[in-house]
Amino acid sequence: MEITYKRASMKDIDVLVDTRLEARDHSDKTEDSASMMRRRRQAYSYFRRNLSENQNVAYIVYNGSEIAAFGDVIFYHRRPLFNQNKExxxxxxxxxKPEYQDTEIPFRLLDLLVLASLENGAEEITADREIASDPLYRKYGFTRRDSGWSLVEYA
Structure with missing residues (x-):
C-alpha cells in the first residue's frame, strides 16, 4: 500500500463532495435524483465556505490514486452560557472504506483531525455518536456522552 494523507484545499472540494456523498449512499439507497442534487449543492457550498474561512479542516487518504478514507473537523465558538465560553x-x-477499516488508517486520520483541532485552539473536541466508530474513539481516548463522543484529556 502507498498510503498518503492529504490536507484538503479548495482544489479538493469536488473530491470531498463526491466521497462524502458516496459514504452516505452506502447507508441510504432510496434517495431520488432531485434530493441527491440538492445534497450535492449543499455539500459543495458547505466545503467552499468553511474551507475558505478556515472553519473546517478536511483530510483525504489515498492508497495510490484510490480514495481510502476522509474526515473533517469543524471549528466553532460556544456562546458563554454556564461557563461554556470555549473554542x-x-x-x-x-x-x-470497508477494505481499509482494519488498518492503521482510521486511527491516523482521527489523529490528524485531533491535531488540527489543537492547532486551531480547540478546548473541547467532540464527535457524533456512531456505533461503528465506538472501538476507534475508545482506543483514541474519547469518552462516550449522551450526545456523542468527547475528548477531554488531550493536552
Whole structure:
C-alpha cells in the first residue's frame, strides 16, 4: 500500500463532495435524483465556505490514486452560557472504506483531525455518536456522552 494523507484545499472540494456523498449512499439507497442534487449543492457550498474561512479542516487518504478514507473537523465558538465560553472542534465526518477499516488508517486520520483541532485552539473536541466508530474513539481516548463522543484529556 502507498498510503498518503492529504490536507484538503479548495482544489479538493469536488473530491470531498463526491466521497462524502458516496459514504452516505452506502447507508441510504432510496434517495431520488432531485434530493441527491440538492445534497450535492449543499455539500459543495458547505466545503467552499468553511474551507475558505478556515472553519473546517478536511483530510483525504489515498492508497495510490484510490480514495481510502476522509474526515473533517469543524471549528466553532460556544456562546458563554454556564461557563461554556470555549473554542470547540466537532469531528463531523470520519469515513473509511470497508477494505481499509482494519488498518492503521482510521486511527491516523482521527489523529490528524485531533491535531488540527489543537492547532486551531480547540478546548473541547467532540464527535457524533456512531456505533461503528465506538472501538476507534475508545482506543483514541474519547469518552462516550449522551450526545456523542468527547475528548477531554488531550493536552
Amino acid at each position: 470547540r472542534a466537532y469531528i463531523s465526518n470520519l469515513y473509511t
